[in-house]
Amino acid sequence: MTLFETTRRGEVTVRDLSKSFTLNGQRLNVLRNLQLDVQSGEALAIVGPSGCGKTTLLRVLAGLESPDKGEVLIDGHPVQGVGTERAIIFQEPRLLPWLTVLGNVAFGLQVRGKPRESAEARARHYISLVGLAEFESAFPRQLSGGMAQRVGIARALTVQPEILLLDEPLGALDAMTKLTMQEELSRIWREEKVTMILVTHDLEEAIYLADRVLVLPKEKGDIPRLIDVSLPRPRDRSHARFVEMRRSLMAEFGLN
Structure with missing residues (x-):
């Protein structure tokens, strides 16, 4: 339970979603007829080889890209550009260098017109x-x-989104910091009960954090797969079922 009550929903519906780009004069199909349902409060990880459309899908969900066809619904309403019910965290935290941690975290609220005192009170909670x-x-x-990435997470949570979108948020961190931040993300997600959609290249990270893993294929004729991660939380990376699921997911990409 958070200190600042809101009505949390955050259901995502993707129907017949297709997206392509023009590269060197040729049409490149990145996503084709994708179907996806994400429940309120669910943690979904999106994995796949480079170029399969992971980040493109996240940007469409964020409203930063428009699909060629199909639709994305948030709580039954079509996505039309960015919205306050969604917050996105990138690999680089993109903090404003002239502001303190408190100033960075409170910034989004103040831009929305919230008085400085109440904005900073909420920011302190998430810091x-x-x-x-x-x-x-x-x-x-x-x-x-x-620490900078923690500030980015706090900044995103301060505006109290229904949906938290993360694009390789831990990819630039060293191994030990990355493990710590995975534990922190898992804890924060459990406490905030926000819908979390995470793009990652780290298959173990996907299993550690997600309720389900969406596997996007490289070959456009192949069908995306959804894998249930039916493991208790907090997750034990050394548990036999965790190890087996990691081995199975690696086999999806010919890594075994």
Whole structure:
């Protein structure tokens, strides 16, 4: 339960979604007739080889790209551009260097017209949630990569989205920081009960964080697959079922 109550929904419906780009004068089909349903509060990971359309799908869900055909619905309403019910976190946190941690996290609320005092009160809550209460006066140049990404997560959560979209948010971190941040993301998702859709190249990360994994194929004639991750939380990476699921997912990409 959060300190700031909202009506959380965040159901995503994708119907017959197709998206293509023109590259070197040729039409490149990235997504074709995709069907997808994401339930409220679900954690979905999207994996697949480079060029399969992972980030393109996330950008369409965010309203940053328009599909060629088909539709995306949020709680039954068509997506038409960006919306306050969705927040996106990129691999780079993209913090404003002239603002402190508190200023960066409160920025989105103040832009929306929320008074500074109440914006900073809410920002402090989420700064504490991501474990940076002692760093609210620090500037981005004084933060490690993992800390900066925590600020980005806090900033996204402060506007209280129904849906949190993450595009390789931990891809630039070192191995130990990445594991810590995976645990933090899992904890935050459980506490906030927000719908989370995560693009990642890390198959173990997908299993650790997601309820289901959407596997997008490289070959356009192949059909995307949804894999249920029926493992208890918090997840144990050394558990036999976890190891077997990781091995099975790696086999999808010929990595075994």
